[in-house]
Amino acid sequence: MKYAKLIVSFVLTIGLFFTLNTKLGSIPPIGKFLNPYSGIWQNESTESISGNVRIPGLKDKVTVHYDDQLIPHVFAQNESDLYKAQGYLTAKHRLWQLEFQTFAASGRLSEIIGEKALDYDRTERRRGMGYGADQAIAYMEKYDKETLGYIQDYADGVNAYISQLKPEDYPVEYKLLDYKPEAWTPKKTALLLMYMTKMLAGNDNDLEYTNTLRLLGKDNFDLLFPDFFDITDPVIPKETDWSFINVPQTPLPNSKAVLDTITETISKPHPDNGSNNWAVSGSKSATGNPILANDPHLGLNLPSIWFVMQLSTPNHNAFGATIPGALSVISGFNQHIAWGETNATRDVIDWYKVEFNEDRTKYKYDGQWKDVSIRVEDIKIRGKENYKDTVLYTHHGPVVYDKNFNSDMELAGYAMKWIGHEGGNNQKTFLELNKAKNYDDYVQALQYWNAPAQNFVFASTEGDIALWIQGKFPNKWEGQGKFLMDGSNPENDWQSYIPQQFNAHTKNPERGFVSSANQHPVDENYPYYVFNDGYETYRNRVINDYFNSKEKFSVEDFKNLHNNNYNLKAAEIVPYMLEHMDTSTLSKEEKVIYNEIKTWKFNNDINEVGPSIFRQWYGKLYNLVWDELDSEELELDSPFTYQTIYLLKNHGDHKFMDIVETEDKVETAKDLFLVAFKEASERLIEIKKEKDDYTWLKYKATYAGHLLQALPAFSRFDIPIGGDRNIVNATSENHGPSWRMIVEMSSPPTAIGIYPGGQSGNPGSKYYDNFIDDWAAGKYHQLNFLQSNQPTDAIMSTQTLTPEN
Amino acid sequence: MKNNIINFFATIFLAFILSFVLPWWSVMTAALITSLFIPLKKASVFFVPFLAILVFWAVYSFILSSSNDYTLAKRIAVLLPLGGNPYVLMLVTGIVGGLAAGITAVFGKQFAALAVK
Numbered sequence: 001m002k003y004a005k006l007i008v009s010f011v012l013t014i015g016l017f018f019t020l021n022t023k024l025g026s027i028p029p030i031g032k033f034l035n036p037y038s039g040i041w042q043n044e045s046t047e048s049i050s051g052n053v054r055i056p057g058l059k060d061k062v063t064v065h066y067d068d069q070l071i072p073h074v075f076a077q078n079e080s081d082l083y084k085a086q087g088y089l090t091a092k093h094r095l096w097q098l099e100f101q102t103f104a105a106s107g108r109l110s111e112i113i114g115e116k117a118l119d120y121d122r123t124e125r126r127r128g129m130g131y132g133a134d135q136a137i138a139y140m141e142k143y144d145k146e147t148l149g150y151i152q153d154y155a156d157g158v159n160a161y162i163s164q165l166k167p168e169d170y171p172v173e174y175k176l177l178d179y180k181p182e183a184w185t186p187k188k189t190a191l192l193l194m195y196m197t198k199m200l201a202g203n204d205n206d207l208e209y210t211n212t213l214r215l216l217g218k219d220n221f222d223l224l225f226p227d228f229f230d231i232t233d234p235v236i237p238k239e240t241d242w243s244f245i246n247v248p249q250t251p252l253p254n255s256k257a258v259l260d261t262i263t264e265t266i267s268k269p270h271p272d273n274g275s276n277n278w279a280v281s282g283s284k285s286a287t288g289n290p291i292l293a294n295d296p297h298l299g300l301n302l303p304s305i306w307f308v309m310q311l312s313t314p315n316h317n318a319f320g321a322t323i324p325g326a327l328s329v330i331s332g333f334n335q336h337i338a339w340g341e342t343n344a345t346r347d348v349i350d351w352y353k354v355e356f357n358e359d360r361t362k363y364k365y366d367g368q369w370k371d372v373s374i375r376v377e378d379i380k381i382r383g384k385e386n387y388k389d390t391v392l393y394t395h396h397g398p399v400v401y402d403k404n405f406n407s408d409m410e411l412a413g414y415a416m417k418w419i420g421h422e423g424g425n426n427q428k429t430f431l432e433l434n435k436a437k438n439y440d441d442y443v444q445a446l447q448y449w450n451a452p453a454q455n456f457v458f459a460s461t462e463g464d465i466a467l468w469i470q471g472k473f474p475n476k477w478e479g480q481g482k483f484l485m486d487g488s489n490p491e492n493d494w495q496s497y498i499p500q501q502f503n504a505h506t507k508n509p510e511r512g513f514v515s516s517a518n519q520h521p522v523d524e525n526y527p528y529y530v531f532n533d534g535y536e537t538y539r540n541r542v543i544n545d546y547f548n549s550k551e552k553f554s555v556e557d558f559k560n561l562h563n564n565n566y567n568l569k570a571a572e573i574v575p576y577m578l579e580h581m582d583t584s585t586l587s588k589e590e591k592v593i594y595n596e597i598k599t600w601k602f603n604n605d606i607n608e609v610g611p612s613i614f615r616q617w618y619g620k621l622y623n624l625v626w627d628e629l630d631s632e633e634l635e636l637d638s639p640f641t642y643q644t645i646y647l648l649k650n651h652g653d654h655k656f657m658d659i660v661e662t663e664d665k666v667e668t669a670k671d672l673f674l675v676a677f678k679e680a681s682e683r684l685i686e687i688k689k690e691k692d693d694y695t696w697l698k699y700k701a702t703y704a705g706h707l708l709q710a711l712p713a714f715s716r717f718d719i720p721i722g723g724d725r726n727i728v729n730a731t732s733e734n735h736g737p738s739w740r741m742i743v744e745m746s747s748p749p750t751a752i753g754i755y756p757g758g759q760s761g762n763p764g765s766k767y768y769d770n771f772i773d774d775w776a777a778g779k780y781h782q783l784n785f786l787q788s789n790q791p792t793d794a795i796m797s798t799q800t801l802t803p804e805n
Numbered sequence: 806m807k808n809n810i811i812n813f814f815a816t817i818f819l820a821f822i823l824s825f826v827l828p829w830w831s832v833m834t835a836a837l838i839t840s841l842f843i844p845l846k847k848a849s850v851f852f853v854p855f856l857a858i859l860v861f862w863a864v865y866s867f868i869l870s871s872s873n874d875y876t877l878a879k880r881i882a883v884l885l886p887l888g889g890n891p892y893v894l895m896l897v898t899g900i901v902g903g904l905a906a907g908i909t910a911v912f913g914k915q916f917a918a919l920a921v922k
Contacts, residue, residue, distance in 0.1 A: 002915070002918060002919055003919070005915045006912070006915040006916060006918075006919055009908070009911045009912035009914075009915045010912050010915075012908050012911070012912070013833070013908050013909050013911075013912040016904065016905055016908050016909075017830060017833065017905070020829075020830075020901065020905060021829075021830070030901055031829045031830065031901060031902075031905060032828070032829055034862075034866075034894075034897070034898040034901050034902075035828075035829035035832075035862065035898070035901075035902060036862055036865040036866040036869060036898065037824045037829070037865075038828060038829060039829065039898075040877060040881055041865070041866045041869045041870060041877075041878075041898070042869070043877055044869050044870045044873045044875075044876065044877040044878060045869075045872075045873055046873060167828075172877065172881075176884075711884065712883055712884075713880040713881065713883040713884035714880060714884075762877075763876075763877055763880050764873065764876050764877030764880070765876065766874070766876060768876075
């Protein structure tokens with residue numbers, strides 16, 4: 001009996017130990033997780049920002065002043081120390097995010113969260129994320145050891161922080177998922193840059209277009225997806241003279257698209273990833289100083305993608321938003337210039353169909369067989385055996401789709417040609433921009449930038465404003481890469497690149513301002529082929545109209561424009577719909593909604609109901625118009641909003657307007673307005689029951705979600721902010737202005753900025769999400785640009801990093 | 806009764822000391838040691854170390870959390886989910902530690918009983 005008791009109690013004890021020490025499904029190991037000495041209670045603290053910290057490898061002392069926004073102002077004696085300090089401080093405030101983003105970039109999430117991430121990981125690896133990062137490192141090893149040296153310094157800084165940590169100091173996400181940080185390497189910085197490239201230049205619809213072309217024929221395709229809309233207000237002003245360009249566009253070969261049926265395609269980045277930027281010249285500025293603004297539109301996440309820092313050496317002094325993992329300031333200013341980016345959205349991904357020989361060791365090219373090379377992706381899976389995925393590489397790039405992935409072609413595949421695989425020196429551009437003193441330095445810095453292509457806005461204290469569309473662009477023949485191409489035909493390869501000096505740009509244009517909002521980069525007069533890769537057509541017009549509306553602009557005007565909620569899209573279609581819809585059959589309830597939208601002035605403010613009605617109405621309408629393209633067996637792409645509205649207004653009786661399901665009836669646009677309105681009303685009435693009302697605030701319910709699938713505990717919900725996609729204040733549900741900055745080019749420049757998050761990555765810190773309310777209210781924080789190592793009143797604490805000796 | 810009190814404080818004291826050298830299961834080790842050297846009877850075998858560690862962990866987490874306005878505790882109490890109440894989280898923390906200690910003490914008692922024989 002006694003033995004039985006002993007055994008039972010022993011088993012209980014061991015069992016309990018196991019249960020409390022092991023991660024079970026999504027439940028963290030509860031003993032480890034909750035105990036007060038190494039569990040989450042140790043993260044219940046605000047960061048320490050005073051005293052001395054010893055960091056091995058520093059050459060000199062580095063001073064870090066923190067202001068009350070927890071922005072570190074870093075004063076180093078040389079660049080090597082500066083980037084070491086940046087690595088250290090980024091890790092200190094954002095370690096988990098820093099590492100997690102590169103795991104996501106390289107397709108290593110299965111290591112952390114198990115088999116459910118395997119598909120994601122395979123996609124990222126087949127997309128060639130790791131391959132591209134390897135190419136970038138190889139390029140730097142060969143051509144730019146200096147930049148690679150700084151990247152190593154950054155890595156050393158991150159590792160100096162990691163090596164100081166004891167398990168109780170790990171950020172709370174490590175405790176939740178039960179793993180620990182690993183050492184940082186230069187390749188991780190390259191991976192982070194690949195991640196940005198994917199996010200901003202990873203979108204393409206070639207395969208979807210191929211299906212659509214096959215289904216609809218060329219005439220319909222061209223009507224639905226024109227290269228230029230009937231209006232263009234491009235990034236580079238229309239009146240630009242291109243006569244200096246003396247390298248012609250690649251001539252059109254006799255090449256045909258491959259009209260395959262494609263049933264499945266890999267995931268695409270968020271289509272709203274985009275941004276606004278603009279600058280006015282001194283002559284258009286109320287104070288006589290140029291003013292510049294930038295607001296990148298990205299997913300609204302916590303911790304935020306941005307981390308604001310001041311980074312200085314005796315030779316330069318830069319301030320602005322950094323990205324954890326990348327060196328130097330990405331969107332910001334120094335004592336002489338200011339810069340910011342928006343996405344240039346150019347087609348830099350093309351797909352080639354390749355045919356293999358019998359054992360898939362060779363592929364057909366130019367009438368011969370060429371060797372494939374092999375990259376084995378070894379994917380670690382938590383709690384399971386590794387998964388090995390063999391990816392075949394051709395001279396085009398990785399064969400993403402083949403019999404092992406999203407395709408059943410035994411001896412063929414689709415290879416991806418992507419500028420992201422080319423290797424390059426993107427980091428150098430930012431290192432140089434941080435030090436640039438004038439327009440020439442800025443242009444010099446840009447030449448290193450390959451991808452993602454960006455509209456780099458510029459303003460200087462000397463009074464210049466400019467905007468370059470910078471990236472490495474293939475010089476394509478007319479129509480090249482719009483559809484799947486035959487990979488065995490050399491004419492289909494990218495023949496050459498547009499010489500960098502011929503990239504579209506403008507300096508001090510007559511109109512006195514430059515701006516970009518992801519619209520068409522140029523008009524038809526630019527001598528190279530630019531394909532409409534989903535260009536925005538609303539924000540740009542609101543912005544440009546605003547700057548054409550009066551003579552002088554102030555910082556206050558810039559703020560108003562950032563927060564402008566005018567819905568041009570609605571203004572262009574709603575009056576037309578109201579006018580042409582037959583209202584005789586509307587019920588009493590529907591009539592109420594009809595009258596509500598009739599009085600709407602097209603501002604997407606939080607207390608309006610118009611935006612919600614419009615969203616519902618237009619959404620239902622869009623689906624009705626493109627019901628032909630709604631397929632479960634095929635990947636198709638629906639036309640852009642602008643073109644849809646154009647067709648509704650100008651081709652209202654086109655056969656696309658007909659609802660396929662109703663066989664005995666032929667609908668026109670007018671009929672669709674009513675059907676959509678009735679469907680929308682039904683849904684709105686439901687929403688009213690669920691949420692009491694359908695004001696834009698409640699309808700949109702903007703949130704900033706934690707990087708782990710918006711884990712509610714670490715996210716912020718129901719943020720009161722207006723706007724929407726296609727509006728200058730581009731805040732939709734979980735996407736929008738992820739950093740807002742305005743810089744006036746006084747000497748030294750004065751700047752304000754804010755982002756929807758906080759400097760700390762620790763959900764236990766009061767600095768985790770403390771900017772969100774002010775951001776939502778359209779407020780900004782002063783960016784305290786320190787001119788010397790002397791702390792000002794704005795500084796609340798100072799920490800010194802000292803060499804270890 | 807006297808042993809109950811001695812065991813109670815000794816368990817807390819030992820758990821505190823051992824926490825510097827061992828991970829979270831130091832509370833199990835502490836309870837094992839006290840169950841062997843400060844023997845208890847009947848239900849006290851479980852409940853005294855259970856209460857000792859419950860009090861220790863709950864109070865310790867309260868001290869850490871209260872100085873930071875319960876910022877993280879409120880969030881973790883949403884995660885687990887405990888209705889966002891940080892005090893419930895402290896109680897749960899205490900119960901987890903207490904259970905580990907109490908069960909181990911029962912095992913220790915059985916072991917001691919055999920060893921004496």
